[in-house]
Amino acid sequence: MSKRTLPRLLQTPAVLLLLMWMLVPLGMTLYFSFIRYVLNSLRRPEWTTPSLSNWRGFGNYEYVLFKAKDFWFAVQNSVLIVGSVIILTVVLGLAIAVLINRSFPGRGIVRVLLISPFFVMPAVNAVLWINMILDPVLGLNGLAVAGLNEMIAGLKSFPVLGGFFSLWPEIEPISFRATQTSAIAVIIMVTWQWTPFAVLIFMTSLQSEDQQQKEAAILDGANAWSMFRNLTLPHLGRPIAIVVMIQAIFHLSLYAEIEIVSRGNGNKNLPYLIGEFATNNIGAASATGIIAVILANIVAIFLLRMVGKSLMD
């Protein structure tokens, strides 16, 4: 018996359990994606039980990719949401982290307030935003627009300025549940929730920035922007890569916000599409799931390379 055999034997149960943990659900999804499997059917009762005799080959994939509604739209919308949220959170996170990195009175309280959105549950976040802030009648959005309209109406009766204000059109509040805007609403609320995460990461790594190097730069007469550009930003390369990677993984699986804002109207991603298929057609839902796993892995490979590179430097 070599030195390594015993440890390996002892590890075996754990490894097997882990394999089962991952492979059984994946294997079942793969199996369902190749057969006809619907929960209920009046015409074809034989499809309601999963069995090899309902083998369908790539039929479910063909249906999902080319016949059913919205697959390509869901992919495109996922990219839009994830991309926008990442760009916005990194830019906002950097700006806020740099701002609160200096010392000022009340810094502790400001930091706690800044970070608190991150601890709100996603569904609560969506409900709060869509009903209390973005609602065009009863929310802040509607109230603000109504107030603005009233103010303009009041100004119209002013002697000189009235002529100017009477040219102003009545402002309509934007509905954030509409097809055109529901993706924007989701981007706003997810950005609000995840900016604190970026701030937190950037803030901690700003603390480790080399102060002597900065002092030297000041002595050499460098301005704030070039110091940020040439010293801070390169220093933050790694944390930015990590923020991008973690957010990309998390936001690919958004569900609650989409459901609450628009029920998929003009705004859905692959998990949401799977949920729609799963009301009856398990075969199609499984096929979409397998495609989503493949796409997510492709994204993960690129991201890991990016992060790996920044870690190697």
Place this chain on the structure above:
Amino acid sequence: MNKLKTTFLGLSMCAASALTAHAQELTIAIVNNGHMINMQKVAEAYTADTGVKLNWVSLEEGVLREQVTSDTATGGGQYDIINIGMQEAPIWGAAGWIEPLEFGAEYDIDDMLPAIRNGLSHEGTLYAAPFYGESSMVMYRKDLTDAAGVSIADNDSWDNIKAAAMAIHNPDAGVYGACLRGKPGWGDNMAFITTVVNSFGGAWFDKDMRPTIDSDEWRAAINFYVDLLGNYGPPGSEGNSFNEILALYNEGKCGMWIDATIAASFLEVDGVAYAQSPNAGNPVGANWLWAWAMAVPAGSPNSDEAKKFIEWATSKDYIKAVAMHPEFGWGSVPTGTRASTYAYPEFKAAAAFAGAEMAAIESAAPEATDLKPYVGVQFAAIPEFPEVGSAVAQEMAAALSGAKSVDDALAASQAAADAIMSEAGYY
């Protein structure tokens, strides 16, 4: 995995029942609507009389549907009694997922409103007993219509409804002419839109079950709907369903609302008047029909006890028990199931909308006819409908938002429905 879970659950249940010997227990999955929540208290008397212990699992509508569908489809056996609606009852009965119900003479099944009874039956056999039922009607502010000098009649024409909405529409004062459902969902905007389509003479499917969403009747109906709600509705209508509109109405922001009859009992605005839904002249009518009902999943080990409980909970005695209960009263009895309920003078006094509700329910016709070859008024009682309905619902919301033209939305709906129906093996 599921089988394993079921076996395990079954084994542990067997062990538990062996221990407790004869004490009977029933697990009941209910939707968390007011009437069902009240039932939990009223049923304490049932437990006292019979010794049957009742375990309630109260869930939100969508979650309940999901839970109950997967549990029933896979034969999970978690529940002895489940709450289902009119969309599921006939299909699940046909699939053998739920047991047929037969009650004694005292139950007086002929007292059941025929429209509700038919909607919960498959080939003449009752599969789910109705707990409460509803239709839809026009609810409007009489003060506003009077001030504008317009009136709304029973089964008015859609042109008149539009004229009335136009007359009372006054966004500067925060009052919108018509509040209608726009939130996408087969039970949300499609419930209302389908009744409009019905009233224009359209239907979901033809006799071969091919979708007919690109027909002229649909085009006329959707153009009318988008025009009415887009011009005289509150901003952000694509986000409004029952609860949102109820809030708007009670804030005094709606002049007219066409929705479920049950809404009338929640309205806190004075001077509300009721009218039967508008119709463009189609016999199917323009109001919907819905009932929450109780059913027994097939193979429940306690099916006899479960049926006895359902017989009690949907009987005349139950309605009286709610009326006499110290916490409730005639205003809280479940309506829309039995003709006898509407005969009580105390009920008529407590519910001003009772007459309009009864008339609306009686005029709805869920049966399959030449005009629409499927069961259901504002839905089709086929397993694929939730999928078809949600897909079309999103297109209709897009048309309402102005993101798509009505023609484009209808074409996309037709293509999506066609894909789902052919995938399901209908043709």
